[in-house]
């Protein structure tokens with residue numbers, strides 16, 4: 001069959017091979033959901049199985065075994081169908097009924113079965129592979145490549161690590177959209193994990209722009225849950241008890257039903273609840289309002305769960321309420337709405353939930369995220385929106401310490417309009433959707449107005465200007481120092497400070513000029529400056545030698561990035 005990889009798939013494959021050629025063994029491949037990891041897996045498999053394939057390299061020997069360890073049975077089916085589409089026979093390790101089902105589907109679709117127990121390609125669920133590892137005794141050493149999905153689960157100590165350890169002669173690839181763990185354990189081998197290198201592909205934003213996944217809109221009404229009062233546990237996320245208590249004090253259940261009726265009536269919605277009783281409470285509230293709804297949780301028997309999900313996919317009912325269980329595994333098609341009723345501090349969990357409604361389907365071009373948990377606002381101030389975030393690193397240098405955000409010139413933090421509930425770039429002085437101008441409660445500090453000096457009260461401005469004036473023009477020398485070496489030192493110091501300030505101010509002018517040329521008003525430029533450099537323009541002008549030079553360097557870097565990205 002004549003296939004060629006899409007450009008971003010090709011990009012990921014070549015980047016992965018590049019890492020291998022540099023001697024890195026296990027590569028963590030970051031790519032958004034729906035970017036075609038099964039196709040990437042098929043191309044990589046081909047490279048190891050057949051001689052002289054598209055991506056062959058001197059260090060990759062043909063005729064080796066390939067294993068894909070899947071997170072869920074559903075992926076085993078998908079992989080088997082993809083291999084069949086590529087014309088590859090494959091062995092399958094899964095319950096008998098799953099294998100029979102795959103064979104039936106392949107015969108129906110391709111006129112033959114590609115299931116072959118002697119094939120060099122093996123697909124299986126990680127549980128089955130571990131359970132039957134004794135059957136792999138002769139095959140395992142021949143394996144040249146192992147692959148997994150949801151690779152943020154991989155640690156040497158868990159079932160994934162155990163399975164990986166079976167293939168001692170293999171290179172590895174782990175796919176994930178969110179290469180971080182909610183428990184903050186590192187995925188890097190140097191920090192106790194399994195991976196030696198990370199490659200990053202396109203962002204979901206690019207996939208949206210090219211039409212591979214749906215665009216979305218966000219509605220983020222004020223959250224009735226007070227996030228600031230919920231206790232944070234050792235995992236870094238809110239504790240279960242904290243969430244349950246906070247839920248009791250809120251009106252979140254009613255808010256969810258009301259916003260569904262207002263913004264997305266009759267659409268297929270998935271709701272993320274705080275706990276099992278909350279999930280049931282939500283489902284009951286939907287039903288009481290005449291909206292068909294069902295709750296599922298880890299306590300729901302597997303067969304019942306499957307039945308409920310099937311019904312949801314067929315559109316028998318509209319609202320599926322669940323607890324964390326399905327954060328990532330919720331693989332039902334046709335989700336139009338994601339409703340967040342569970343506050344989280346885990347960016348991974350948030351992203352996994354967020355992406356659930358972005359899968360394309362016939363008759364569906366847009367997904368809606370309704371956030372009642374304050375998640376969009378919370379993460380928006382740190383990461384911007386999740387479809388553009390690509391700041392992942394494999395080795396976390398800040399482990400154990402409080403994380404400090406590294407500003408990035410592409411990163412645009414997000415705020416939510418209090419009038420129309422739409423998120424927008426925090427640097428804009430007014431909401432671009434409805435024109436609402438937010439009024440800060442106080443105007444006495446730059447942080448209250450996001451660094452916007454136009455909005456500061458006159459008294460504060462006068463004080464800040466006084467600081468600048470002191471640095472620029474203050475020449476008083478105490479009488480006791482006159483005609484002593486200390487007087488010379490003092491004067492030299494002042495001169496050096498002023499020269500450092502001159503360099504800094506020239507650079508600030510250049511930086512501001514860049515944004516002004518792009519059409520930004522002063523108010524926006526002040527906000528951008530504050531968001532990027534974590535100080536306001538006026539305080540910067542009162543900095544002395546060392547601090548001034550340090551900021552100056554950061555502005556230099558930013559200018560270079562800006563100029564490079566604008567193609568000037």
Ligand SMILES: [Zn+2]
Nearest residue numbers: 417420431434
């Ligand atoms: Zn607005």
